[in-house]
Amino acid sequence: MAAHFDGIEWKTVDVGTTESLRYVWLAGGGELTFGTLDRVFTRALGTGEDNPSPDGWAERGKVTPPSGASSYVTAAWGRTGSNAMWVATNTEVWRINADGTTLTPKTGVLTSTCKTLPCTWLRGLDGATPNVVWGVGETGTAIRITNADGESPTVQVMNALTWSTLSGVWAVSDTEAWAVGARGLVIHNVGATFGWQVAEVPTQEHLHAIAGSSSSDVWAVGDRGVVLHYDGATWSRIKVAGLARRRPELLSVWVPEPGKVWIGGQGVLLSLGGKR
Numbered sequence: 001m002a003a004h005f006d007g008i009e010w011k012t013v014d015v016g017t018t019e020s021l022r023y024v025w026l027a028g029g030g031e032l033t034f035g036t037l038d039r040v041f042t043r044a045l046g047t048g049e050d051n052p053s054p055d056g057w058a059e060r061g062k063v064t065p066p067s068g069a070s071s072y073v074t075a076a077w078g079r080t081g082s083n084a085m086w087v088a089t090n091t092e093v094w095r096i097n098a099d100g101t102t103l104t105p106k107t108g109v110l111t112s113t114c115k116t117l118p119c120t121w122l123r124g125l126d127g128a129t130p131n132v133v134w135g136v137g138e139t140g141t142a143i144r145i146t147n148a149d150g151e152s153p154t155v156q157v158m159n160a161l162t163w164s165t166l167s168g169v170w171a172v173s174d175t176e177a178w179a180v181g182a183r184g185l186v187i188h189n190v191g192a193t194f195g196w197q198v199a200e201v202p203t204q205e206h207l208h209a210i211a212g213s214s215s216s217d218v219w220a221v222g223d224r225g226v227v228l229h230y231d232g233a234t235w236s237r238i239k240v241a242g243l244a245r246r247r248p249e250l251l252s253v254w255v256p257e258p259g260k261v262w263i264g265g266q267g268v269l270l271s272l273g274g275k276r
Helices: none
Strands: 002-005 010-013 023-027 030-034 040-043 057-059 073-078 084-089 093-099 102-109 122-129 132-137 142-146 154-157 166-173 176-181 185-190 196-198 207-214 217-222 227-230 235-237 250-257 260-265 268-272
Touching: 023 073, 030 093, 073 132, 084 102, 084 122, 084 132, 132 166, 132 176, 176 207, 176 217, 185 207, 217 250, 217 260
Parallel strands: 073 122, 122 166, 166 207, 207 250
Antiparallel strands: 002 010, 023 030, 030 040, 040 057, 073 084, 084 093, 093 102, 122 132, 132 142, 142 154, 166 176, 176 185, 185 196, 207 217, 217 227, 227 235, 250 260, 260 268
């Protein structure tokens, strides 16, 4: 299922499939979405199949990692308007390039590198510029990929001060990031190589996603309807209206600008500020 918000209202979109779609990328000139790499769908990124859906989406078939290894995706992220999407599997981290009408798998971090460095089983990817990508994952994995827009990206391994799973990361800049994980874990890195610091937050629920508009406007969401906000000094819990007794898992958050927040989760889509 897919939906589109035009600034006024939400409308469902016919992608031409009934399977689950977990990842979406607003690429340069079009969109890409998939649930698994066996069936990738695009709109305005080439002709694809002869029979696009009523809303212009076309199945582009299977995209295979450059190494030919595992296609089990654990995380994916692409900058809006860029021509490359980063994809993490349980064996490696690589890129899908959208070059005109062609989707091309491209090496990101070599599989041989991920056999020795912790760049497998990532659960979150994000970047503020094309040149640096932050990644977090299982057993406290925290990495920073530099020269990410070049031919030979480099992995920098960082100590996240935890063995717990990290589920989401938000890049404030090339040298600052926030990450969230199990049992209310929130960590903050300023300076890239200066190390992570654990933040005090008012919850022990598992946290799944984090995003913000600046270093003093950061949002995190998680289990049992938990919504947290950081104002540059302290983290506080935000009450969510309209859920009655429901306490759904909240799995994603997006902050397009200060005062506007979108949150997605288990059967809910929440909005703070602006149009609903």
